[in-house]
Amino acid sequence: MTDQFLNDLLKKMTTEEKVAQLMQLATPFFKGASNSGEITGPMVNMNITDELVENTGSVLGAWGAAEIKAIQERHLKDNRLGIPLLMMADVIHGYRTIFPVPLAIGSSWDLELAEKSAQIAAKEAAVAGIHVTFAPMVDLVRDPRWGRVMESTGEDPYLNGEFARVQVRGFQGKNLKDDMEALAACVKHFAAYGAAEGGRDYNTVNMSERDLREYYLPAYKAALDAGSEMVMTAFNTVDGIPATGNKKLMRDLLREEWGFDGVLISDWGAVKEMIPHGIAANEKEAAEKAIKAGLDIEMMTTTYASHLKELIEEGKVDGSLLNEAVMRILELKDKLGLFENPYRGADEEREKELLLSEEHRNTAKELAAKSCVLLKNEHVLPLKKEQKVALVGPFAEGKDILGPWSFLGSTDEAITVKAGMEQKLGEKVKVAKGSDIEAGEGTDLEQAINIANEADVIVLALGEASEMSGEAGSRTNIKLPDAQLKLVEEISKLGKPTVAVLFNGRPLDLQGVIDKTDAVLEAWFPGTEGGAAIADLLYGDVNPSGKLTMSFPQNVGQVPVYYNHFNTGRPKGAPDAQIRYVSQYLDSPNSPLFPFGYGLSYTTYAYDQFSLSANTLHAGETLTAQVNVTNTGKVAGDEIVQLYIQDKVGEVVRPLKELKGFEKIHLGPGESKTVEFTITEEQLRYHHADLSLTSDPGEFTVYVGPSSAEVQEQTFELV
């Protein structure tokens, strides 16, 4: 529609109607809803009036073409001006066909497939009537105690930015008005939610503005540069002020400095949470802070609905702030074509055709196989079909492999490890649980030992229940539950070749697993096709290629441990280092158990002929780094070649290495390929003490290799 239409519409709206347009309510409040559950928990005392519902701007969590059409149809009858509802939901890693969790997708380093998975998720959700997804979540993570690390693509700003970019592109497609099977994206959680102290969800975030800008903000900016239509604010404080009421973060940085003029939505209840945070004495103050900070939509609390009109009448809030917020929401509805077609892509026939289609499942299986990371393999994998295998553990037949935030995905539709292996072998596999996920007693440990005793090789399928990670899933003990460690211990006593397959949403402390098994395959929460992908990997039909994007600590006492750390003034291992008085632990190495960028294959690769095209770089010019990679093994494989750069001397301390490029290459046995990376002066810029983003002349080291801890180096001078 034209700007004139939108301006005219805004003029017709009463203040009450404008205020209600900023409200987002969950599905149970809507009259047309039938399959959306009850009004429970925090929703019970919200005193939602019919008038507020009839004028609400958007719905949280509706799903299904018929359901969403019914909600919209009833709303259009009740809404005086016929303003359509926006339908928003958490389509994070799939709608019905569930892809691996984002931390797994990150481990694939496969941007193309990540984009395709977002595109498929958008198609399935759009034909089911959804308009906006609360994704991508791009919070940088360094603390595996935090349950939501599963929702991030990891610990590196550059890689997270690359995944943010392609996910937004996958969700939004080229044109939201024309493409009825695309969704508007909503990048979250702005900002730095992943830095919650102690890894405890919703906890305080404390960091310098420089660290915020250098490490935590780049991925949000990448999502916005890719055109993300919305931003969701985080629960946490940023420099002492909750993000949702943080004017410096939202109005000054996001809107003024970055020029974001899209819709800003709070997280669930985050506006009202400014009261327990202690920066608002009551709901009225919370509403005032939020609207002045630039927040448009209040999710699931009613401070705006209860107080905004009064704040404007009292002159405490300028009415223009309300008009701006409403206009941004109307503009988003217009971009989605909702005024012309309020039902947009909702299509029951197309829904039947697309959801869980073979094509979608195949993509999910491909991505799951590429997301798994081979952490250890002492000549046990790949398995041979003629081997007698015993499949043991709570995830042998466990269906809880979709992970948190798997929207409409059904665990009943998940391919288990047992099903995947039996599909491949064409025969029954001997299975025993041996232990529950958390409890040990009353399970068939005896049976597990028996079938293991008769087998040539044992596959242990272990891990976390999905609710042990995800939102509010923080853990101080990041080992596998004791019951499972006991199972591993008992099985290891048999002295047989043993493989552990892990289902988890975070880097784990693997003591008691890595030292008791011969091979470990990290499968994360692999999604609907998980078991099929794992069977392909176990039997070598797919060669593992995934690499970690979040470090695995030796133990939780080492957290946070991440690859792009600083050297400190007393680096352990320096030539002149003392034995004791250096930066170290008395009881643990400094290095993680498995570093960023690490992952094994069934083949081996050699890196040689690493060279730079010059040893000086002038601003405005480029430098090329070349390395030759050879597959020195007997099977084809995909290798993720990584490029890191170190700024040897900065105005502020600089990380020992920073990822600046990567390339995934396919090599047949014996095949070589020369990989080239272009280095520019822009890549060398960092935030100085005065927050200026510039580079410094001086020495830089370039590293290339198969992981952040296995590299060759060359140096150059920026002049």
Ligand code: GLC
């Ligand atoms: C949750 C999450 C957020 C999600 C929202 C709506 O609390 O923090 O990521 O999008 O509520 O479900």
